[in-house]
Amino acid sequence: MSGDTARPQTFAGRTVIVTGAAGGVGRILVREFRLRDARVVAVDRDTAALDRLDADPGVMRLAADVSEAGEVARVVDEAGEVDIMVNNAAVIDRLGMAHEVTVEEWHRLLDINLTAPFLFCNGVLPGMLRRGRGVIVNVASVAGVRGGRAGAAYTASKHGLVGLTKNIAATLGDRGIRSNAVCPGSIQTGMQDVTGAFPSALEALSRDRRKPAPALPEEVASVVLFLASDAAARVNGVALPVDSGSLAF
Numbered sequence: 001m002s003g004d005t006a007r008p009q010t011f012a013g014r015t016v017i018v019t020g021a022a023g024g025v026g027r028i029l030v031r032e033f034r035l036r037d038a039r040v041v042a043v044d045r046d047t048a049a050l051d052r053l054d055a056d057p058g059v060m061r062l063a064a065d066v067s068e069a070g071e072v073a074r075v076v077d078e079a080g081e082v083d084i085m086v087n088n089a090a091v092i093d094r095l096g097m098a099h100e101v102t103v104e105e106w107h108r109l110l111d112i113n114l115t116a117p118f119l120f121c122n123g124v125l126p127g128m129l130r131r132g133r134g135v136i137v138n139v140a141s142v143a144g145v146r147g148g149r150a151g152a153a154y155t156a157s158k159h160g161l162v163g164l165t166k167n168i169a170a171t172l173g174d175r176g177i178r179s180n181a182v183c184p185g186s187i188q189t190g191m192q193d194v195t196g197a198f199p200s201a202l203e204a205l206s207r208d209r210r211k212p213a214p215a216l217p218e219e220v221a222s223v224v225l226f227l228a229s230d231a232a233a234r235v236n237g238v239a240l241p242v243d244s245g246s247l248a249f
């Protein structure tokens with residue numbers, strides 16, 4: 001076994017794009033990648049929250065709506081050579097069932113949670129393929145592998161993201177691309193606020209009587225960093241639950 005796997009993670013000389021960089025998980029990802037010497041391109045549509053990230057010359061902050069193809073193209077262009085793409089931005093809706101969710105809510109969820117990661121992959125993969133290496137980490141959810149807790153649109157968007165993740169691994173793995181997803185259960189961030197949710201969704205959420213306590217954003221970020229690192233060199237095409245075992249219930 002190579003001694004390399006025992007070294008602490010370092011991302012020196014690598015550029016990582018993190019979307020949703022000003023959110024609960026995103027800002028921890030920015031901090032942890034910087035602590036390991038990556039150059040970080042921090043992308044979020046929330047300009048005020050982006051401004052609150054620590055001033056750091058190693059972090060390029062770019063305000064953009066990741067569901068807009070033109071804005072994604074601008075970010076990819078400004079980022080330069082990208083070694084690691086972390087698609088973390090997402091939104092949650094009122095968690096409606098298929099007959100409750102509106103067409104507008106459906107499109108909004110799919111645009112942000114699924115089309116945006118596709119747009120970033122579409123933008124960064126050509127450069128990664130030219131260099132013969134690149135890593136994609138998509139932040140999905142347990143709603144990307146199970147049916148019955150989140151709303152129809154969120155569940156479909158995260159299942160789609162897991163599918164995109166596996167397709168990239170299957171089709172481009174032999175050309176140096178690794179593509180994996182993390183599937184968190186609940187995380188202690190602003191996304192936990194479901195006060196506007198349908199009663200049916202609140203009932204479904206309360207069904208988990210032995211539901212584990214929400215994870216800290218740090219506990220999800222550490223798994224993203226593992227998948228982004230050379231320690232995961234042979235991990236490709238997985239949708240890794242980070243859910244304290246809730247899927248096992």
Ligand SMILES: NC(=O)c1ccc[n+]([C@@H]2O[C@H](COP(=O)([O-])OP(=O)(O)OC[C@H]3O[C@@H](n4cnc5c(N)ncnc54)[C@H](O)[C@@H]3O)[C@@H](O)[C@H]2O)c1
Pocket residue numbers: 019020021022023024025026043044045046049064065066067087088089090091112139140141142183184185186187188189190191192
């Ligand atoms: N919080 C949870 O319980 C939970 C559970 C499972 C999965 N996840 C996933 O974890 C990831 C991170 O979520 P979080 O909990 O940090 O949420 P969060 O709401 O704290 O952060 C999300 C960030 O994405 C940004 N964003 C949303 N839409 C955008 C757009 N169109 N363009 C650019 N930026 C946009 C927001 O401004 C925000 O800063 C998401 O993919 C989410 O689906 C969260």
